[in-house]
Amino acid sequence: VTEPSELVPDAVLRRAAEGDRAAQQAVLAGVYDFVRRTLYRLLLGRAQDLDDLQQAALLKVLTSLPGFRREAAFKTWVTGICINVVRDHLRRKKREPYFDPFAGAAELRAARDGRGEERVEARRALGECVRALEGLPVNQRTVFVLKAVYGHSIEEIAELMDSAHSTTRLRLYYARRAMRKALGTEPELPARLLRPQGGK
């Protein structure tokens, strides 16, 4: 995977930040695929709102570029924008999912495109995992995905989400606990140990 920092030279970033439209176009072309893939994974493979969020993220990259201080790598900075776009989107979205009358056929096709029972089982397990993740509060879900899917460290996640290390650890703890419960993999422990006192 080519990273955006390799595709967008510093000089182009600077010209884009100064309002040069050609440079801005080059920046968007450079980050486009990275942004799309990042959003898609953060959305757990739900493509329904991908285009809207892609446009929002690209717009944010452009409008925030003058404030990019190069304290973080450009890729990290863009990832942070994607995370915020998805978090805002998930917060706006009501619990009740939008019913897409044409989604069923696509999902059916996806399932049937798999080969054999193994593939069907893998998709079932993925669906279960995604549903469990979608049941988490937005921040817990984001921390969990950044850790478990992207393999980021707690420090990196804290930086990406602009939050304290302790907050990040706590969110990950609660996310894992909720996931265990949702997936039915809770260890056999006394009930009182499964419900520690304290908020999220």
Next chain:
Amino acid sequence: MSERDGHDGLGIGAPLEELRRLEPPAEDAARRAKLIRNALDLAAAQTAARSLRVAGIGRTAVPLAAAAALALAAVMVLRDDAPETGANGPAPALRVEHAGSAQPLGERATVAVGKEPAEFVLRDASRVRAARETAFVYRGGAEDRFHLERGEVALHVEPREKRPPLVVETEELTAWVVGTRFAVVRAKQGDVFATTVSVVEGLVRVVAKPGGETQLLAAGDRVTLRAATPAAAPPARAEAAPARAAISTVIRQKLKEGAIGTARRLIERAQRERAAGAAELAMLEAEADLAERRHERAKARYLAIVTRYPHTSEAELSLFAAAQLSRGAAGVDLLQRYLARYPDGRFAKEAQRLLATLDTAGSE
């Protein structure tokens, strides 16, 4: 078990690996170019709006509580190769050579800006910022109307209350400020001028010239109208087509956000103003029902669309949607009807697969 395998014993190593390998669906180059172009235009519009605020226009003077009621409009109009003012354009009555404090425009003014941008103020305290070498005619009165000859103007419009909307017009279109943020760009495309309106927030009403077709644009939407050629060809209706779909885009967005009531109100308004096709609006009504989990009502609406608008693309969509919402023999019947009517339709393969599935399920 390692953390990466199952994330602390959750037993979801395989699904997590699937999530790591997720790749977004393929998209065509045109779609990609459109998203990039939209982002560039929207960023330009936001920069124009921000430049007004940075210049100290309005924002600090607006109490926080009143901010929600403020009809804020940022309009950027470009006309880059019109005839020089004084040659074929209107004679400049007000020539501005220096950027300085905002100058009152009075009731009427014909303005030609010199080498530096300039700022003006209307009688209701609305502000206008004009780029260098901009020329426009302003007429106050019951409604404020700008006719842009060339260049770029950005406006910050005070609430219109019961007054008619502020109007910015070019040769190609008229844009009505109804309380929103949007950008208008006029530039030459090939041999003719084209004016593009991009909406940042809210709704904008655009009236094409000539023809007078009214279009409502929503956030993220854009419409381009080309000028008539010297032979007075009709306006490029094909170019205006995306705007007709604009209201449906915003309604679908509202449905996605769960704002069903707002979506229904927008549907009613669009029906009143004929801002979209009747069949499409009927489909949106069905989608609103679906969002409220009124599946039977949605199905009835879809079937009504099939009957009332049989030769539209919405009829095909609706027939397939009705089949998707049906179970058992009714579902099979509708899928068969779909395939009989649209053997090469958009959902023909899906319908065949669904039928095969139902057959398999029935034989188990």
